[in-house]
Amino acid sequence: MAEIASSALIRFEDVGKSYDGGQSFAVRHVSFQIAKGETLVLLGSSGSGKSTLLKMINGLIAPSHGAVTVRDRSGQQLQSVQMRRSIGYVSQGIALFPFMRVWENVALPLRLAGLPIEERKRKATEALRLVELPEGVEDRLPSELSGGQQQRVGVARALVTGTDILLMDEPFGALDAITRESLQAEVARLKEKLGVTIVFVTHDLFEALALADRIVVMHEGNMEQIGTADEMLHQPATDFVRELFEKPAKLLKVGGRA
Numbered sequence: 001m002a003e004i005a006s007s008a009l010i011r012f013e014d015v016g017k018s019y020d021g022g023q024s025f026a027v028r029h030v031s032f033q034i035a036k037g038e039t040l041v042l043l044g045s046s047g048s049g050k051s052t053l054l055k056m057i058n059g060l061i062a063p064s065h066g067a068v069t070v071r072d073r074s075g076q077q078l079q080s081v082q083m084r085r086s087i088g089y090v091s092q093g094i095a096l097f098p099f100m101r102v103w104e105n106v107a108l109p110l111r112l113a114g115l116p117i118e119e120r121k122r123k124a125t126e127a128l129r130l131v132e133l134p135e136g137v138e139d140r141l142p143s144e145l146s147g148g149q150q151q152r153v154g155v156a157r158a159l160v161t162g163t164d165i166l167l168m169d170e171p172f173g174a175l176d177a178i179t180r181e182s183l184q185a186e187v188a189r190l191k192e193k194l195g196v197t198i199v200f201v202t203h204d205l206f207e208a209l210a211l212a213d214r215i216v217v218m219h220e221g222n223m224e225q226i227g228t229a230d231e232m233l234h235q236p237a238t239d240f241v242r243e244l245f246e247k248p249a250k251l252l253k254v255g256g257r258a
């Protein structure tokens with residue numbers, strides 16, 4: 001059992017992606033592994049290749065070269081609809097259907113899977129409780145919820161199939177700082193409670209520090225470094241990583257020799 005627990009759940013092996021037939025690369029020669037139960041944050045500025053990497057995990061994007069493996073499946077298998085639906089995904093920007101009630105939004109993956117309506121509503125309601133939304137929200141429309149609550153609905157929808165992998169693409173980007181913090185705490189709680197493996201995309205260094213077991217720093221399609229926040233702070237692999245982490249290093253007063 002220990003061997004299984006320590007083996008990688010998700011693997012990137014020399015992965016590259018070109019959207020223009022090989023003229024330029026959005027992602028270049030990326031290799032890393034994600035362990036079961038880990039929270040891995042993909043950190044980088046806009047256009048650095050974070051979403052491209054994330055969407056390779058649930059087969060929305062196929063690599064131009066190299067291989068992505070999830071639970072020992074790769075290639076065409078990842079692109080099957082069934083496989084994609086088995087991985088929870090919170091996309092960039094809220095994608096709730098405004099004319100569908102909250103529970104119907106959450107239950108959408110179950111409807112696509114052909115579950116009967118009573119079971120859909122029951123599972124959707126359970127998922128809404130998991131993300132701490134109060135009773136009664138299920139019958140409202142998304143517009144009747146706050147921005148933070150709508151994001152929770154998005155997370156509930158990603159969890160409703162009972163997945164053990166949760167992909168989150170800048171899910172809290174549009175929210176105010178206080179709402180963001182409470183949702184970050186929620187993600188940490190979900191991880192504790194459900195033991196899910198989380199791959200979380202952000203451009204926000206402090207969000208990365210708050211959530212990550214390990215961080216992948218992306219810069220212009222290159223993986224600069226993978227490691228814990230501590231490793232980034234004390235053993236930056238590149239000038240880019242050193243400069244990126246200088247600010248929190250100063251704030252945390254680490255590295256000072258006084």
Ligand SMILES: Nc1ncnc2c1ncn2[C@@H]1O[C@H](COP(=O)(O)OP(=O)(O)O)[C@@H](O)[C@H]1O
Nearest residue numbers: 019026027044045046047048049050051052053
């Ligand atoms: N569907 C696409 N077609 C063409 N270029 C794309 C597409 N998606 C992303 N790109 C380009 O690939 C690069 C990386 O994009 P992306 O992975 O979305 O970065 P990030 O999520 O870090 O902002 C950017 O230069 C972007 O313009």
Ligand SMILES: [Mg+2]
Nearest residue numbers: 050051052092
């Ligand atoms: Mg993106």
